[in-house]
Amino acid sequence: xxxxRRIEIRGTVQGVGFRPWVVxxxxxxxxxxxxxxxxxxxxxxxxxxxxxxxxxxxxxxxDTCPGAVVLELRERRIEGVGPDGFSIDRSEAEGQKALSIPxxxxxxxxxxxxxSDSSNRRHRYAFTNCTQCGPRFTIAVDIxxxxxxxxxxxxxxxxxxxxxxxxxxxxxxxxxxxxxxxxGPALVLVSERGVPLEGDPIERTAALLCDxxxxxxxxxxxxxxxxxxxxxxxxxxxxxxxxxxxxPFAVMVGSLEQAEREAELDQIERSELLSRERPIVLASRRVxxxxxxxxxxxxxxxxxxxxxxxxxxxxLDEVNRPLVMTSGNVSNEPICKENDEALRRLEGIADVLxxxxxxxxxxxxxxxxxxxxxxxxxxxxxxxxxxxxxRLSRPVAEPVLACGAxxxxxxxxAVDDTxxxxxxxxxxxxxxxxxxxxxxxxxxxxxxEVAPRVxxxxxHPGYLSTRYAKQxxxxxxxxxxxxxxxxxxxxxxxxCEGPVLGLAFDGTGFGADQESSWGGxxxxxxxxxxxxxxxxxxxxxxxxxxxxxxxxxxxxxxLYDAFExxxxxxxxxxxxxxxxxxRSLVHQMLERDLNSPRAxxxxxxxxxxxxxxxxxxxxxxxxxxxxAWNTAARGAIGKCY
Ligand code: ZN
Ligand code: ZN
Numbered sequence: 001x002x003x004x005r006r007i008e009i010r011g012t013v014q015g016v017g018f019r020p021w022v023v024x025x026x027x028x029x030x031x032x033x034x035x036x037x038x039x040x041x042x043x044x045x046x047x048x049x050x051x052x053x054x055x056x057x058x059x060x061x062x063d064t065c066p067g068a069v070v071l072e073l074r075e076r077r078i079e080g081v082g083p084d085g086f087s088i089d090r091s092e093a094e095g096q097k098a099l100s101i102p103x104x105x106x107x108x109x110x111x112x113x114x115x116s117d118s119s120n121r122r123h124r125y126a127f128t129n130c131t132q133c134g135p136r137f138t139i140a141v142d143i144x145x146x147x148x149x150x151x152x153x154x155x156x157x158x159x160x161x162x163x164x165x166x167x168x169x170x171x172x173x174x175x176x177x178x179x180x181x182x183x184g185p186a187l188v189l190v191s192e193r194g195v196p197l198e199g200d201p202i203e204r205t206a207a208l209l210c211d212x213x214x215x216x217x218x219x220x221x222x223x224x225x226x227x228x229x230x231x232x233x234x235x236x237x238x239x240x241x242x243x244x245x246x247x248p249f250a251v252m253v254g255s256l257e258q259a260e261r262e263a264e265l266d267q268i269e270r271s272e273l274l275s276r277e278r279p280i281v282l283a284s285r286r287v288x289x290x291x292x293x294x295x296x297x298x299x300x301x302x303x304x305x306x307x308x309x310x311x312x313x314x315x316l317d318e319v320n321r322p323l324v325m326t327s328g329n330v331s332n333e334p335i336c337k338e339n340d341e342a343l344r345r346l347e348g349i350a351d352v353l354x355x356x357x358x359x360x361x362x363x364x365x366x367x368x369x370x371x372x373x374x375x376x377x378x379x380x381x382x383x384x385x386x387x388x389x390x391r392l393s394r395p396v397a398e399p400v401l402a403c404g405a406x407x408x409x410x411x412x413x414a415v416d417d418t419x420x421x422x423x424x425x426x427x428x429x430x431x432x433x434x435x436x437x438x439x440x441x442x443x444x445x446x447x448x449e450v451a452p453r454v455x456x457x458x459x460h461p462g463y464l465s466t467r468y469a470k471q472x473x474x475x476x477x478x479x480x481x482x483x484x485x486x487x488x489x490x491x492x493x494x495x496c497e498g499p500v501l502g503l504a505f506d507g508t509g510f511g512a513d514q515e516s517s518w519g520g521x522x523x524x525x526x527x528x529x530x531x532x533x534x535x536x537x538x539x540x541x542x543x544x545x546x547x548x549x550x551x552x553x554x555x556x557x558x559l560y561d562a563f564e565x566x567x568x569x570x571x572x573x574x575x576x577x578x579x580x581x582x583r584s585l586v587h588q589m590l591e592r593d594l595n596s597p598r599a600x601x602x603x604x605x606x607x608x609x610x611x612x613x614x615x616x617x618x619x620x621x622x623x624x625x626x627x628a629w630n631t632a633a634r635g636a637i638g639k640c641y
Contacts, residue, residue: 003050004033004078007060010041011071012388015102015145017131018042019088020173021065029056032082034089037144047082067105067132067276071391088168101137101145101447103388104220104364106278106308108133110171115310116317121160126202126311127185127358131175133276135309137387138221139177141361143447147176151359158183185358187311192350194343202311205354206318214238216328216342216350220309221364221383221423222335223328223342225350226252230321232292239294241349243330245620248296250280250303250366252325254316259304262289262322268371277384278308279367291322298628305366308384311356327365332429334436337363362443363436364423381410382424387444390419393495394527401441401452401472403465405482407507409433411441411465415450419492428464438468456480460510482509483521484530491525500525501533505602507622519601537561538598539608542589551607551625552578552617553586558608560590573615606630 009018014037022035022044031053033046044060046053057075064070107115111128114120122128129135142149157165161180164172172178179185187201197204205215209226212234217224225242227234229251239245253259259273263283272281285291285302296302305325307313316323327335328346336342337360342353368380378385395417402412409425422444425437445451456478457469469477480488487502502525508517512532522534540557541547547554552574559567569575575583589596603626610629611617619625 001049002047002081003053004045004047004080004082005053005057005075006078007044007046007057008038008041008074009044009060009070009072010074012067012069012102013042013065015136015176016065016067016105017171017173017175018065018068020131020168020171021068022060023086023088023168025059026056026086029059031056031086032084033086034083035086036089045078045082046086047080066108067102069388071389101140101143101387103277103384103386104136104138104308105133106276106306106384107310107313111310112313115313121182122180124202124314125179125181125184126187126309126314126356127177127179128310129175129177129179130171131173132171134175134177135220135358136177138360138362138364138383139358140447143449145176150176151361152177152179152184154357154359155179155184185356187354187356189352189354190343191352192343192347194353197352201354202314202318205352206315208352209315209319209323210321212237213351214241214349216336216346216353217311217315217325218339218342218353218355218360219311220360221362221366222337222360223346223353224325225328225346226315226323226325228319228321229291229295229324232294235292235294235324238324238326238349242326246297246624247621248299248301248303249324249326250305250368251291251295251322252305252307252312252316253322254307254320256306258322259306260286262286262291263302263304266371268374268376272369272371272376273304273306275384277367278306279369279378279384280305282368282370282379295324298624298631300631300634301627303368311354325366332427333432334426335363335365362423363440365426367424380408380424381421385421386423387420387447390421390493392417392419392492394497396454398453398476399450400454400456401445401450401469402456402480402485403441403458403469405458405465405485405509406460406463409437409465411437411444413444413448413450413452415448420444420448434464434468437465441468454478458482458485458510459512459514481512481518481530482506483518484512484523484525487523487525487530491527498526502530507601507603508599517597517599517601519599519604521600535600536602536605538600539604540590540593540596541599541604542586542596544595544597548607548622549619550617551611551619554604555608555611556583556586557590557596558605559612560587565591572612574612574617577615577617 019035029052031046031048035044114122139150161178164170165178189197189201212231215226217226227238264286269281269283280303282301282303285300307316329335336345339355364383367382369376396414399415404411407427409428411422413420422440454476455469455472457466459479483504486504502523505520508519511518520536524531542553606626610625
């Protein structure tokens with residue numbers, strides 16, 4: 001006897017080859033019926049004997065299509081006997097909006113094989129992709145996710161590509177960015193003035209990199225600046241041109257074996273490196289690796305990642321050495337995405353630019369992961385993850401836009417029981433960064449067709465994100481205390497209602513008392529509020545922001561406090577490095593309580609201890625002394641404090 005089931009699947013199931021996969025599975029189990037997209041995901045109507053349906057359903061639950069993320073699978077019985085065979089039905093999908101644009105997916109094994117196969121028509125083609133891999137969010141202009149609504153609309157498929165696109169048995173069936181050397185995007189290498197250079201773009205770029213050049217590289221979600229990571233002089237030059245002080249650069253390596261030569265990796269770090277999201281993985285640097293110490297001065301941590309587009313794969317194979325790959329921008333500005341924008345903004349930084357003619361619709365920086373206590377923790381959630389939905393345990397009553405804070409900004413849009421995170425925006429220090437923020441919010445609202453009714457913002461009135469929130473008219477505004485927001489987001493991540501004792505050890509954040517800045521906070525949190533139980537004893541910052549760079553001032557203030565106005569300077573080498581007039585100026589500031597705001601940030605304790613312990617009077621970027629202090633302490637402590 002034939003039974004029928006309707007199976008509704010929600011999650012990231014569009015644009016990843018889910019329907020053809022279902023067709024193959026269904027045919028394998030001799031199921032009749034159809035599969036189609038609806039506005040929330042994919043629907044299957046399946047007809048067969050009960051035992052077959054059960055096996056089919058089990059397979060869908062346990063062994064899903066690569067690239068798909070199933071958030072929910074619901075089944076119910078339906079009447080009927082079903083059609084002959086099993087097919088993709090497009091009728092119900094027409095006219096409906098697809099809510100789930102998938103994130104960009106790293107090149108799959110089969111496409112990599114084609115790249116290196118000299119008999120394949122996509123041999124060495126830098127824009128090879130299929131239903132399992134390739135650009136997605138970064139090329140999506142609008143919904144539903146189909147070619148006409150991506151920046152691939154500018155390219156008309158050749159006959160061969162169209163045949164693949166229309167053949168349900170082909171692995172490029174409905175691969176929206178499908179392309180080949182005949183019909184798709186092409187690379188061009190140009191001088192810093194935009195003049196095209198002769199020769200094979202990949203080979204020529206690789207040769208220049210090996211000669212120490214700095215290359216602006218148009219990738220998936222924006223431009224990278226690349227140079228030979230084993231060439232100390234090239235790395236120094238990149239750092240100087242990018243005005244990046246001493247902040248570490250990430251390094252792209254050609255293979256897992258090459259990654260192991262540069263970093264000590266455990267099983268979890270290896271699988272993160274190989275994951276489809278291909279994030280930058282922060283791992284312990286291996287002594288004796290080939291990467292220059294200029295790449296990440298002062299720290300034993302090295303950010304490594306593997307190629308995630310055919311372009312990166314071809315380039316890394318050609319240079320056969322690790323490459324620095326850092327966001328293509330001047331410090332504190334967003335990553336470049338347009339060709340002419342890159343030529344303008346990277347002038348004086350890049351010696352040459354490797355460009356292509358596929359436009360980037362949405363900027364997306366590389367994501368960053370660190371494995372902490374065996375758990376992969378996302379430090380920056382961007383390419384490969386955005387705009388994958390996150391399921392909330394408690395639905396929101398009305399659509400919410402949360403604007404985020406000032407540093408390392410990221411925003412979030414929540415509708416019903418789903419949260420969508422925007423890409424990493426970065427520090428909202430510059431007009432360019434703020435424009436990126438506005439553009440990204442507008443784009444996410446459009447592609448998810450959400451009109452927020454509630455706009456949440458940081459309590460700090462001066463943040464550009466707060467000002468943006470307050471300018472949005474016709475919505476309810478909700479101010480959220482900075483550290484409470486950190487803890488509340490963890491509660492949401494773990495589906496936890498509280499009460500929770502949350503410890504937020506953070507930089508500064510505007511206090512709920514409206515007058516002091518908070519930092520290391522112990523908050524008792526409920527779903528809708530919190531109680532401040534404790535904080536760190538504040539440290540004064542003589543000279544305000546100057547003390548963030550001249551960390552010896554923070555050390556001085558801490559000692560002044562601990563020794564009641566008589567810091568034992570003579571016994572600490574740190575203060576030999578500070579001119580006597582500067583020391584007495586700071587002493588007077590503390591004595592008279594002039595220009596010495598109080599900070600609660602735990603980071604200031606690390607700054608102070610690091611300065612004293614390491615004898616380092618200055619810090620070139622936020623966290624530098626703390627990182628060095630952490631490195632110095634590593635492995636040396638076997639007991640609890
Ligand atoms: Zn592929
Ligand atoms: Zn083609």
